[in-house]
Amino acid sequence: MSAPLPSEKALVPFVSVENMMRLVHHIGVETMLVELTDVIEADFRRWELFDKTPRVASHSREGVIELMPTSDGEIYSFKYVNGHPKNMGQGLQTVTAFGLLAEVSTGYPVLLTEMTLLTALRTAATSAMAARHLAPKGARTMAIIGNGAQAEFQALAMKAVLGTDHVRLYDIDPLATEKAARNLAGFGLTVTACTTPEAAIEGAQIITTCTADKQYATILTDNMVGGGIHINAIGGDCPGKTELHRDILLRADTFVEYPPQTRIEGEIQQMDADYPVTELWKVVSGEAQGRRDAGQITLFDSVGFATEDFSALRYVREKLKQNRFYQELDIIADPDDPRDLFGMLQRAR
Amino acid sequence: MSAPLPSEKALVPFVSVENMMRLVHHIGVETMLVELTDVIEADFRRWELFDKTPRVASHSREGVIELMPTSDGEIYSFKYVNGHPKNMGQGLQTVTAFGLLAEVSTGYPVLLTEMTLLTALRTAATSAMAARHLAPKGARTMAIIGNGAQAEFQALAMKAVLGTDHVRLYDIDPLATEKAARNLAGFGLTVTACTTPEAAIEGAQIITTCTADKQYATILTDNMVGGGIHINAIGGDCPGKTELHRDILLRADTFVEYPPQTRIEGEIQQMDADYPVTELWKVVSGEAQGRRDAGQITLFDSVGFATEDFSALRYVREKLKQNRFYQELDIIADPDDPRDLFGMLQRAR
Known part of the structure; x- marks a missing residue:
């Protein structure tokens, strides 16, 4: 007997690298950079609302792995990102990243996405936002x-x-x-x-x-x-x-x-x-x-900073409402009766 | 023109809820609980090796969202977990979770998995480990x-x-x-x-x-x-x-x-x-x-505690070497030349 299909709440939209590239080309890279600059700036304007904490870093000789969480009270985000300068010598990315958005009210994730590309885009957009005021x-x-x-x-x-x-x-x-x-x-x-x-x-x-x-x-x-x-x-x-x-x-x-x-x-x-x-x-x-x-x-x-990722993640989530550049991941166990996690497991037998 | 296929390094094994249930039944729930108890205990024996930090919690009126990172110097893990007691009234899980393993030397993720079920299993296994010494x-x-x-x-x-x-x-x-x-x-x-x-x-x-x-x-x-x-x-x-x-x-x-x-x-x-x-x-x-x-x-x-998740994640990763209870996620951007992230994006056009 196969497992019952997971409910809608159990499925989290996931944007792969390939889908992120599709999304960028669909919007246009320059348009996306302009729009990201604007959403990042809009969130900088409500800076004081955000839960701010220095990133949580795990340093090693070779590099660092960091978690960057923040929240505006309604939406929570975090990014996983590494920095390993020596990776390049092995044909690997110095920086790779992925990120997540979740509802504060339930703790349920609502978006998981690659963020290596998205980080490059948001970093450039943040630079442009700063330069708009400083250059x-x-x-x-x-x-x-x-x-x-x-x-x-x-x-x-x-x-x-x-x-x-x-x-x-x-x-x-x-x-x-x-x-x-x-x-x-x-x-x-x-x-x-x-x-x-x-x-x-x-x-x-x-x-x-x-x-x-x-x-x-x-x-x-x-x-x-x-x-x-x-x-x-x-x-x-x-x-x-x-x-x-x-x-x-x-x-x-x-x-x-x-x-x-x-x-x-x-x-x-x-x-x-x-x-x-x-x-x-x-x-x-x-x-x-x-x-x-x-x-x-x-x-x-x-x-x-974490709010820049927050802004970029929210932007991507908005864009996905009009486009299907994602797949759905069965990452949240969601039994019919929330207390019956074991029963869900047994019924999948 | 479609995007070139991502390289092997770009693909991260992902264990969905359905695949976790398959894995549990394949091993047998009681056998898995015994084996988890043993791997958690083995890591408790090398407790002093681990990077330990209290979890990073984001509290709200409705609940809490937490990140729980740790590392033994070779492997890094973290878990995302929420705790929302009122979720049950809306037909949602009080606790949902997912987790990740990464290589410390490169920062590249090597496993992403649901952890709602796995957390219930590791919590019970940790209880059994404690009771083995205390009951x-x-x-x-x-x-x-x-x-x-x-x-x-x-x-x-x-x-x-x-x-x-x-x-x-x-x-x-x-x-x-x-x-x-x-x-x-x-x-x-x-x-x-x-x-x-x-x-x-x-x-x-x-x-x-x-x-x-x-x-x-x-x-x-x-x-x-x-x-x-x-x-x-x-x-x-x-x-x-x-x-x-x-x-x-x-x-x-x-x-x-x-x-x-x-x-x-x-x-x-x-x-x-x-x-x-x-x-x-x-x-x-x-x-x-x-x-x-x-x-x-x-x-x-x-x-x-985070080391318990680390142990459970490593256990799952070992088990996946013999069984295909996972899918591969294209979550790491991996251009042929690591400096050529933009070129990868352009070629996907």
């Missing part, structure tokens, strides 16, 4: 130092949201730069491949650093960075991993997502605990100033 | 107060591991008792349905309390409990939720999983912070004494 007005040229898995998403988000039309690429490995330049062809961007970081940042109003080494590194030194620049520092995102020389931080005005997390994981782990930062949600909601003047150096010390 | 020798009769989703698993684990052959049931709702008695028919147990808790505990050497109310309750009062008893307290497992009168705790020797968690969530949340407890892993590994004498009251103040 010099009319910025047209961005530099991307580190041309790995994040690079193209960053380039397209800045183009779609801010209107940048020139991207200058540099990576320690020229093959990575070549790959990014190839992938960005056909999007209407002028792409310049550079052989030094100094060349890459020439004329750029936005400098994005997204390298992957798990170590203190100095991707940008102080004398490389002039005034009137917005730095979008993506890669310094866990303890022991930074990209900027501390002297840059002394000249910059620094904006962060959630200070208790950024002080541990971000570029500002190099600084004293009282190094002044501005919370991005205050800029977004008008409580604090973003860019003050044209000569200022602004720094978004991005580490990634 | 009076030759215990034949157990009482179960609270005949909900956990009850039958508890009865069968004690039978399979300790050899109890008589179970006495009581629930505030006679229909729950009827359900449990019906489900337990045919397992070679003498089952007695009782109409009061006092009647249920008559002659029992093991008393298991597994009620679901999220409130301070007094399922057992002091005068109900004589000497020579082992109490297995399952239901007092989150802040504000207890089952035993504190006077019982004053007479009992109390054994716990992980004191920092149990002092917040267990029966002993009623007691001062210095109320003496013995860690179960020390009993299992011979560093501390279990039952001392025949007249003693022993109490296992069970709240459930």
Whole structure:
């Protein structure tokens, strides 16, 4: 005898990598980046509503595995994400992720999805949201130092949201730069491949650093960075991993997502605990100033925060109402009588 | 053009509720309870190796959603689990769960599985493991107060591991008792349905309390409990939720999983912070004494700990090597060149 079919409540929509790719192409990658930027910003505006906690990290010599939960009181989300810089040498992703949404009122999951792609998209969208408030007005040229898995998403988000039309690429490995330049062809961007970081940042109003080494590194030194620049520092995102020389931080005005997390994981782990930062949600909601003047150096010390995943997951859930880019997973045991879990097991015999 | 097939590394075995039921029946529920008891005990013996952290809980008025991570340095696990006592009124499970194993060295998930059933099994197995060290020798009769989703698993684990052959049931709702008695028919147990808790505990050497109310309750009062008893307290497992009168705790020797968690969530949340407890892993590994004498009251103040899920998940993973009770989920984005996430997306167009 086969098991009775699970009830509707027992089935959780699951978005595979393949379905996520279908969804992205159905919406269009640039449109999706713009829409993600808007939903992330909308949730930053109601920042104070969210349950916020630094991520729960399990560190090992090779990398880190993290759980990032949050909730707005109605919907709960968490993301599982790893960071293993040495994975690349074995042909594996440095960062992989999946995420979940659940109803707070019942605890029942309502969405499970791949988040490797979705994280790249939401990270780029968050960068664009920050740049919208912090980059010099009319910025047209961005530099991307580190041309790995994040690079193209960053380039397209800045183009779609801010209107940048020139991207200058540099990576320690020229093959990575070549790959990014190839992938960005056909999007209407002028792409310049550079052989030094100094060349890459020439004329750029936005400098994005997204390298992957798990170590203190100095991707940008102080004398490389002039005034009137917005730095979008993506890669310094866990303890022991930074990209900027501390002297840059002394000249910059620094904006962060959630200070208790950024002080541990971000570029500002190099600084004293009282190094002044501005919370991005205050800029977004008008409580604090973003860019003050044209000569200022602004720094978004991005580490990634749980609310950004929350926003991205809710966005995907909304989109699935119109499209069937998911399968249903029988992951919740749901007997007719909730107390009769054992009876359900017996009847499946 | 369709997307290229994901590589082997991108596919994560997923055990649905239906496949978990198949696996349980394939192994046999009593055999599985015995084997789970042994793997949980084996991991308790190497307790000090594990990364231990109290669970990460998100509380709301209606219930709680928790993440329970742990690692032995080679394998990482976490469980998502909710506790919503009012769910039953809506025909939903009070507790649902799913869990994941990942390789510490790469951060890649290697197993995703339903854990509503698996949690009921591992909770019962943990109870049996504790009772093996704490219950009076030759215990034949157990009482179960609270005949909900956990009850039958508890009865069968004690039978399979300790050899109890008589179970006495009581629930505030006679229909729950009827359900449990019906489900337990045919397992070679003498089952007695009782109409009061006092009647249920008559002659029992093991008393298991597994009620679901999220409130301070007094399922057992002091005068109900004589000497020579082992109490297995399952239901007092989150802040504000207890089952035993504190006077019982004053007479009992109390054994716990992980004191920092149990002092917040267990029966002993009623007691001062210095109320003496013995860690179960020390009993299992011979560093501390279990039952001392025949007249003693022993109490296992069970709240459930992440290592128990780790053990159960590893057990399931081992079993899947011989059986195909799983499907493969395309949850990890895995481009040929790990830096070429965007290229993978473009090629799927």
